[in-house]
Amino acid sequence: MNCRELQQQLERAVERRLSPPFDDWRDHLNRCESCRKLCADHQLLERAVGEWSGIETAPDLSDRVLASLENHDNVSPAGAHHPPERAGLFFLFATIAAVILVVIVMQNRDVPDEPNVMVKTDIHTPPPEEVPEVDMQRVLDETRSAYESLLGQAQSTITPLKKAVVTDNNLSPAPENIEKPERRLIPRELEPLRTEMTQSFGFLTALLPETGT
């Protein structure tokens, strides 16, 4: 047994709330002043702790706790832990902080360069002309009359040769018993021309004079 072993055993006894084995240490204690002092201090503390008196709480402590709970519930029913004045300060500081934060963010925001836009101020835009209202019925009538006029001219030209019946916009085929006009003979030299015209304008075959001498 040495001093270190004794100290360790004493500490373990304290931690485990056991009585130290003084009998086992007697030989060492009889010749070691420092360990005797250590054990004496231990006994002194144990005695002082043993003499600690109980402490009686105030008789109205439970009433005060209940009153405090009720007051706390009445003052802050929402469960806020801050008194009203502190909550107001908190709100004020939070608002200021938010404003400062927004300003900083707006200043540091990356704004893209705006394109150089040339504004031409000398562009002359003429005032819109007043468009007269179109009388569609009149246009339709005029168109129809012109069409009929053209048809009349064509009819006057063709009728002697070939009768066509034109009714409105429909062209009916000519009747079979077309009165054939008097045929004239053209020189044979013009036969190629007649053939070509016949191929191109077949419906005019009846109008072309026969070739002959």
Add this chain to the structure above:
Amino acid sequence: MMFALSYRMLGNYEDAEDVAQESLVRAIRALDRWDPTRPMKPWLLTITANRCRTALMKRTKKPPPSHYPREPGAIDQNPGRLDLAEELDRALQELQPDHRECFLLFHEHDLNCAEVGEVLGHPEGTIKTWLHRTRKKLAEILRQRGVVPEISYELP
């Protein structure tokens, strides 16, 4: 229990009452956060210890009580004894709060070193170191105050 820890920590009856009341109110309001699978005593002492630390920090402008008077609520179970308990109370006020809490939780509230570590938020090894260091310091203070221990381990 909560008042006793507050009283030993603060050394003042009125302050201890306020802290005990505040601690109890907080404990009741935070009861839903208590884990029923764990003992309630360390949880309550943790709340009380935190409130005591807060109260001690607020005392920076106000000096602690110069003496540790006997309060009206203290029960004198042994009128004929030496004022060893009072001396111990006064000596405790000379310790730093962490060590004082450690000693009180272990010796007065019978928490083991692991539980004390949970309350104070330190490892068990640290608590053991603090405990033995505090005991040694208290013994020195008591000896300086003239409290001479009786050597009872000497066998005839």
